[in-house]
Amino acid sequence: MSQQPLHEGWTLRAVPGPQVPSEVADRExxxxxxxxxxxxxLDAGLIADPFLDDNERTMTWIGRTDWVYETTFRHEPDGEDRVDLVCAGLDTVATLSVNGVEVGHTENMHRGYRFDVRSLLRAGDNTLTVRFDSAYRYAQAHQDRLGDRPNAYPEPFHFIRKMACNFGWDWGPTLVTAGIWQEIGLHAWSTARLASVRPLVTLDGADGRVEVHVEVERAGDDPLTVRAEVAGVAAEAMIPAGQQTAVLTLAVSEPARWWPRGYGEQTRYPLTVTLLGPTVSTLDSWSRRIGFRAVRLDTAPDAHGSAFTLHVNDVPVFVRGVNWIPDDPFPTRITRDRLAERFTQAIEANVNLLRVWGGGRYESADFYDLADELGLLVQQDFLFACAAYPEEEPFRTEVEAEAREQVTRLAGHPSLVLWTGNNENIWGWHDWDWQEPLGGRTWGRGYYLELLPSVVAELDPTRPYWPGSPWSGREDLHPNDPSHGTTHIWDVWNTDDYTKYRAYTPRFVAEFGYQAPPAYATLRRALSDEPLAPDSPGMAHHQKAAGGDAKLQRGLDAHLPVPRDFDDWHFLTQLNQARAIQLGVEHFRSLRPVCMGTIVWQLNDCWPVTSWSAVDGDGRRKPLWYALRRAYADRLLTVQPRDGGLVLVAVNDGGTPWRATASVDRVGLAGEPRAKATVELDVPAYGTVTLPVPAELARPEDARRELLVADAGAGVERAFWFFAEDREIEWPAARWDAVVEPVDGGQRVRVTAGTVLRDLTLFPDRVDPAASVDEALVTLLPGESASFLVRAPQALDPAALTSRPVLRCVNDI
Structure with a gap:
């Protein structure tokens, strides 16, 4: 077998049309x-950067234009039986021609294609042409043919098998792409090739079992041999003439297990599969690293409803998750290094699961390999989101083909622990006024409850499938019932204060989120607004959520002082996002084991935008990231309101017991003691302990001038409880002493509080866009100190680092 990449010498031209700008028309x-x-x-200088200002608006013509890619390549026939044109990913409606002869047509971004072109190739130069028809025209034609279906946005993304968020989302730009978005090349082969290898890895007690399902494609009818080897164990099977499949079973005695991060090592073993011809020559080979681990989902009914608890290697895992969206609208810009940076940001925020959301894509091989390597669990949605999807042809066939390809591709990854049928579509059918406009037409139910579970059961019975997010386990239950299965909580962002999170006792929260703008340096890079204001033109364009700014303002009005200017607004909206999610996560974690998971919406952004992300579109960490790191820590101390009083909850997500003496102090704003108690913590591994806060501590003498501080010693963040909202508290004007000193790799800013300092945060990107800081949202009592490590390419001005708007706290307003 030989492979010839076809990645060089390509040209691009627009098919003439009235929408094509003159500077692009007739250009190659x-x-x-x-x-x-x-x-x-962009590379040709023919469009501006769509991420800047409102440039995105000027690019709608691109998705409504047909495009032609063409290249010339040399071919020297070498006597192989077959020469295939192999396309790993075409976006989306493509017609391929070799030397002027059409060889195939595609209409699904989420699968690969292979065409036999041997008879069309000639010695010497050959021409390959790929024409992409407008995704809009294709989708609208099917929409007209099948009848419209409701969806969340006025775009036809549900009538084409393409990355839905290309058509815009409430956090993303409308940039409808086309192109050869994955590898393309010629594969020449004889006799037979490995069409697919699907390892199903399970545990039988302490022993491992790998069932290797092999499918071959033949160019002849010779008997074949397939061999597989892992961890020093080998197996061999014959594939007789006329047959195309074989199953090899490898039993591995007591392999080291693969564990999620925080639970053990991520041990992996190379698995190799070799296809041999009748002369025992190697025809084809395949290899991947696999991990031995068992995963199951406990959904048993109980006194609280029905559970949703993920078990890995028979250990129940509290999911500390984040939702993942495509990290760029243009996938080829997402490198392995960029993914590694995002994954590191997730891990350093104590995250253990990424949910690949259904409006994006099946991610790259690098994505799943990094998750395997780093111990990040992956929940993988099938690609349906926020819409009623037609089940008629050609869509049903395309959906089944893509599902079979992707399940086969991903089955060997130990990080992948859950398949999910869709994002919010079953919920939408119930609650979003879809049923009347649908008038009985298909909407996707057959995919989520019939087709996809049957594909997973056939091809990947080693891991669970869940029909939707949210989903309550049965059709006779409301799909977003918090007492059963998974739930999404969006009334908090849309209509209610974030303290409403505490009204929920969910089994598993698969989505909840709160917005904030990106980092200041990200805004200044992306927007030319002068001055920046919450409603200035660029800010408004980079707020995609309906009523988003009003919802941000509602949150500020409920909790915080009135901003005096944009700098205050920026700080306080970021602070409110961090507080909202920290409150939600701490409440849900305090409910363990009734609640066994939270997946925050969202980790990342794909461009500079006001959104729910913890890491913005330029890769900068928002204050939410620091709050998430605190709320997702292995050991969490939190004060919660219960039954008219307060309780102290200690949560231990570590594998060893946590024993400590904790102090709980009610103090005045000047730090003066009012009441004090100590409690003994004895928290089992993977457990919680809830202790009442004595009434004399839980009832302040003056709610506007007192707070609770709970401290369990080194290595555990203090917990605070404020008896009033910031806008009502009689804060003293903030005073501090700050010292800046050079240290290896940056500068250390040491702040000593002259007064109480609430949520002290340093924003070094305001001094240098390349600067970052290790800590944020620190509350200090008078006399206490905190250190911030600032890293930057060069030393920053100490005066700038220690004054507004760089160094901020709530009571400096």
Whole structure:
């Protein structure tokens, strides 16, 4: 077998149409493959950066235009039986021609294609042409043919098998792409090749079992041999003439297990599969690293409803998750290094699971390999989101083909622990006024409750499938019932104060979130607004959520002082986001084991935007990231309101008991003691302990001038409880002493509180866009100190680092 990549010499041109700008019409420009039209136009200087200001608006014509990619390549026939044109990913409606002869047509971004082109190739130069028809025209034609279906946005994304968020979302730009977005090349082979290898890895007690399902494609009818080897164990099977499949079973005695991060090592073993011909020559080979682990989902009914608890290697895992969206609208810009940076940001925030959301894509091989390596669990949605999807042809066939390909591709990854049928579509059918406009037409139910579970049961019975997010386990239950299965909590952001999180006792919260703008340096890079204001043109364009700014304002009005200017607004909205999610996470974790997971919406952004993310579109950490790190810590101390009083909850997500003496103090704003108690903590591994706060501590003499501080010693963040909202508290004007000293790799800013300092945060990106800081949202009592490590390419001005708007706290307003 030989492979010839076809990634060089490509050109791109627009098919003439009235929407094509004159500077693009009749031009042939160099194209990068893999890539897309937008990135090629950017490289050619023919469009502006769509992330800046409102440039995105000027690019709607791109998705409504047909495009032609073309290259010339040399071919020297070498006598192989077959030469296939192999396309790992085409976006989306493509017609391929070799030397002017059409060889195939595609209409699904989420699967690969292979075409036999041997008879069309000639010695010497050959031409390959790929024409992409407008995704809009294709989708609208099917919409007209099948009848409209409701969805969350006025775009036809549910009528094409393409990354839905290309069509815009409440956090993303409308940039409808086209192009050869994954590898393309010629594969020449004889006799037979490995069409697919699907390892199903399970545990039988202490022993491992790998069932290797092999499918071959033949160019002849010779008998074949397939061999597999892992961890020093080998197996061999014959594939007789006329047959195309084999199953090899490898039993491995007591392999080291693969564990999620925080639970053990991420041990993996190389698995190799070799296909041999009748002369025992190697025809094809395949390899991947696998991990031995068992996963199951406990959904048993109980006194609280029905559970949703993930078990890995028979250990119940409290999911400390984040939702993952595509990290860029243009996938080829997402490198392994960029993914590694995002994953590191997740891990350093104590995250243990990424949910790959259903409006994006099945992620790259690098994504799942990094998750395997780092011990990040993955929940994988099938790609349906926020819409009623037609089940008629050609969609049903395409959905089944993509599901079979992706389940086969991903089955060997130990990090993947859950398949999910869709995002919010079953909920939408129940609650979003879909049923009347649908008038009995298909909407996707057959995918989520019939087709996809049957594909997973056939191809990957080693891990659970859940029909939707949210889903309550049965059709006779409301799909978003918090007492059963998974729930999404969006009334908090849309209509209610974030303290309403405490009204929920959910089994598993698969989505909840709160917005804030990106980092200041990200805004200044992306927007030319002068001055910046919450409603200035660029800010308004980069707020995609309906009523988003009003919802931000509602949150500020409920909790915080009135901002005096944009700097205050920026700080306080970021602070409110962090507080909202920290409150929610701490409440849900305090309910363990009734609640066994939270997946915050969302980890990342794909461009500079006001959104629910913890890491913004330029990769900068928002204050939410620091709050998440605190709320997701292995050991959490939190004060919670219960039954008219207060309780102290100690949560232990570590594998060893946690024993400590904790102090609980009610103090005045000047730090003066009012009441004090000590409690003994004895928290089992993977457990919680709830202790009442004595009434004399829980009832302040003056709610506006007192707070509770709970401290369990080194290594555990203090817990605070304020008896009033910030806007009502009689804060003293903030005073502090700050010292800046150079240290290896940056500068240390040491702040000593002259008064109470609430949520002290340092924003070094305001001094240098390349600067970052290790800590944020620190509350200090008078006389206490905190250190912030600032890293930057060069030393920053100490005066700037220690004054407004860089160094902030709530009571400096």
């Amino acid at each position: 420009i160099p194209a990068t493959v893999p890539g897309c039209v937008h990135t090629d136009l």
